[in-house]
Amino acid sequence: MGPLLPALLVVLSPLSWAAAPCPDAFREEEHQAKWEVTRATWAVLCARDPDPEKNLAEVKEKFIEACLERALPSIQAGYYTTERAHELCAEGVPGRERIYLAQEVPRPFVGGNASAHLTVASDRTEVYSRAIGDVLRGGLASMYGERRIGDPGGEVLAKAGLASDPSKSGARPALTPVPRRPGLDSRPGPPGLSSPDVFVRRARNIEVIQSRVVADGVSDQAADQARWVVGRMLAAADPAVVQNLVDRKVYSYIIPKDKQLTDLEPFKRLKGTQTFDGRVWDFVRGVGNMSLPEGEGYAMAVSEESLLEDHEPGGGYPKNYVFVHEFGHMVQIHGLPTRPTSVPAAPSFRERLGRLLTGFLGNPDQERSRDTGLLAFGGIQAPASFFESFQLYRASLKRPGKSTLGDYADVNVQEFFAQLTAAYFNVGLNERGNGHDLRSLIEQRPDLAEFMYRVYGPAPSMGRR
Amino acid sequence: MRLILTLLLLTGMPACRRSQEAPKKGETVVEARSYEVTKKGRLVLTVTDAPGPIVSTALRPPDGKMVNHPFLSASAYAPEEEDALRQLLEKSQNTRDFLARLRKAGYEVAPR
Numbered sequence: 001m002g003p004l005l006p007a008l009l010v011v012l013s014p015l016s017w018a019a020a021p022c023p024d025a026f027r028e029e030e031h032q033a034k035w036e037v038t039r040a041t042w043a044v045l046c047a048r049d050p051d052p053e054k055n056l057a058e059v060k061e062k063f064i065e066a067c068l069e070r071a072l073p074s075i076q077a078g079y080y081t082t083e084r085a086h087e088l089c090a091e092g093v094p095g096r097e098r099i100y101l102a103q104e105v106p107r108p109f110v111g112g113n114a115s116a117h118l119t120v121a122s123d124r125t126e127v128y129s130r131a132i133g134d135v136l137r138g139g140l141a142s143m144y145g146e147r148r149i150g151d152p153g154g155e156v157l158a159k160a161g162l163a164s165d166p167s168k169s170g171a172r173p174a175l176t177p178v179p180r181r182p183g184l185d186s187r188p189g190p191p192g193l194s195s196p197d198v199f200v201r202r203a204r205n206i207e208v209i210q211s212r213v214v215a216d217g218v219s220d221q222a223a224d225q226a227r228w229v230v231g232r233m234l235a236a237a238d239p240a241v242v243q244n245l246v247d248r249k250v251y252s253y254i255i256p257k258d259k260q261l262t263d264l265e266p267f268k269r270l271k272g273t274q275t276f277d278g279r280v281w282d283f284v285r286g287v288g289n290m291s292l293p294e295g296e297g298y299a300m301a302v303s304e305e306s307l308l309e310d311h312e313p314g315g316g317y318p319k320n321y322v323f324v325h326e327f328g329h330m331v332q333i334h335g336l337p338t339r340p341t342s343v344p345a346a347p348s349f350r351e352r353l354g355r356l357l358t359g360f361l362g363n364p365d366q367e368r369s370r371d372t373g374l375l376a377f378g379g380i381q382a383p384a385s386f387f388e389s390f391q392l393y394r395a396s397l398k399r400p401g402k403s404t405l406g407d408y409a410d411v412n413v414q415e416f417f418a419q420l421t422a423a424y425f426n427v428g429l430n431e432r433g434n435g436h437d438l439r440s441l442i443e444q445r446p447d448l449a450e451f452m453y454r455v456y457g458p459a460p461s462m463g464r465r
Numbered sequence: 466m467r468l469i470l471t472l473l474l475l476t477g478m479p480a481c482r483r484s485q486e487a488p489k490k491g492e493t494v495v496e497a498r499s500y501e502v503t504k505k506g507r508l509v510l511t512v513t514d515a516p517g518p519i520v521s522t523a524l525r526p527p528d529g530k531m532v533n534h535p536f537l538s539a540s541a542y543a544p545e546e547e548d549a550l551r552q553l554l555e556k557s558q559n560t561r562d563f564l565a566r567l568r569k570a571g572y573e574v575a576p577r
Contacts, residue, residue, distance in 0.1 A: 267544075269545060270544060270545065270548070273547075273548035274547070274548050274551055275521035275522075275523045275541075275544075275547050275548075275551070276510075276519055276520070276521040276522075276539070276541035276547040276550055276551050276554075277519050277520065277521045277523075277531070277532040277551075278532060278551065279521070279523060279526075281523070281544075281548075284523040284524060285524055286523070286524030287522055287523050287524060287544050288522055289522060289542065289543070289544070290522075290543075290544045290545060291507070291543065291545065302524075316527040317527060322524060325524075326524070329522075407529075407531070408525060408529065408531070411518055411520045411531070411538075411540060412511065412520060412540040414540070414542065415520065415540075
């Protein structure tokens with residue numbers, strides 16, 4: 001009898017599960033980990049319908065639907081057939097993660113631990129991002145002329161040799177014709193990144209920001225370098241961030257080797273004055289967020305030499321670090337939305353709660369209400385915001401090693417973000433071990449890497465140019 | 466049940482408020498007070514009433530050293546205001562004095 005008892009339990013367990021009251025049928029490993037439905041949402045569903053099996057089926061259906069929507073860029077780009085994507089989505093979170101791991105396009109704004117994805121992305125998207133940089137530097141006209149609608153990034157990948165050689169891009173399957181699933185293709189893609197229009201608009205905006213690199217009296221090499229760094233930082237960034245930088249009129253000034261900061265027009269009013277910590281402004285070689293006359297925008301400045309070589313070897317900053325750091329300030333202050341903004345499918349918590357309540361009390365809009373409720377509770381996050389950077393900074397200060405980005409990053413939220421940006425783009429680590437490179441950032445602070453990912457997309461390394 | 470919770474909250478709140486107002490004799494204040502200084506709505510400085518680094522918007526020197534101040538720590542956020550802020554700080558005897566000078570000079574000071 002003894003050995004038979006566990007077997008009997010196994011046989012009976014589905015029956016006992018089915019017989020359990022709906023709220024008790026909630027299993028974290030099944031419902032939450034696999035289908036991203038929280039206990040609270042489950043309770044709401046049970047209040048509406050006491051049949052747990054029926055509820056689970058609905059949860060799965062919603063998950064698969066949302067997952068397919070998120071996989072749309074990959075399907076459109078031909079990385080997956082709709083059927084294969086459907087199969088993977090039907091596996092729940094693990095299947096969806098496999099889709100993200102294979103996506104060459106930036107991952108949409110979805111919560112969860114992205115460290116595994118980032119590890120792969122940091123190796124693989126190097127080529128992708130370099131290709132984008134090359135296209136941007138080579139002029140956008142050719143890109144607009146040749147790019148196929150419905151294939152965001154496809155031409156870029158082709159230029160990088162990725163489209164025809166799957167071995168260079170890891171597990172991405174060979175290109176196959178895409179059978180369209182009725183009803184899915186007419187939907188808008190995930191916010192921000194899937195639409196070809198958004199892709200083109202972002203590229204145009206990057207061009208505008210590059211044109212706002214002011215490099216009078218600077219060598220062509222340094223000016224090109226600055227524009228290249230801008231292109232690289234923003235190539236896969238959240239399009240809303242790029243748009244904000246354009247709208248807020250952010251300028252990047254390069255200080256010529258033989259000139260002082262205060263020789264440049266926007267900084268002339270600082271001549272002869274001192275910084276808050278008592279240095280003379282004239283001799284400063286980098287600064288962020290100087291306000292220009294009203295309505296004309298904001299300016300940062302970096303030295304020409306910081307773009308050309310590892311200046312002051314043995315004690316100075318790595319090449320490109322100063323630009324990436326100062327531009328990081330501009331991204332945080334002017335690019336990020338101040339407060340978290342909702343993704344289109346996720347209204348505010350109060351509104352979601354209200355809709356859920358009215359939904360299961362029999363509102364005619366019930367289906368829609370429940371749908372948005374599930375999406376909202378299912379882990380979809382809003383785009384990165386300044387407020388979130390502040391929360392991360394405050395939380396970091398409470399950790400034993402604080403931010404792990406060095407003392408300077410711990411002094412205030414703006415230096416925290418700028419140093420984090422430098423780490424993410426692989427220019428922050430110096431010989432004093434101050435900060436991280438991308439790999440150590442992902443390993444030690446995946447939460448911060450995930451945040452950077454939502455701001456900038458996959459990170460290309462900048463250390464070698 | 467709801468009534469009990471409401472009563473508990475109402476009776477508990479004044480006690481909590483009292484405990485935040487002033488530390489009792491012998492108690493230590495764990496967190497230093499911080500302030501935001503703005504000018505025409507723009508954040509120009511954050512101040513914490515505890516000795517620590519003072520930070521400029523200027524690129525820090527390559528040696529990485531930060532300047533420490535004897536009675537406060539502060540971060541500046543607007544390059545064009547830094548000279549004026551530094552001059553006010555140099556004249557100040559303590560944080561309260563500094564905040565008063567800031568207000569007098571037209572800055573808005575608010576606790577964080």
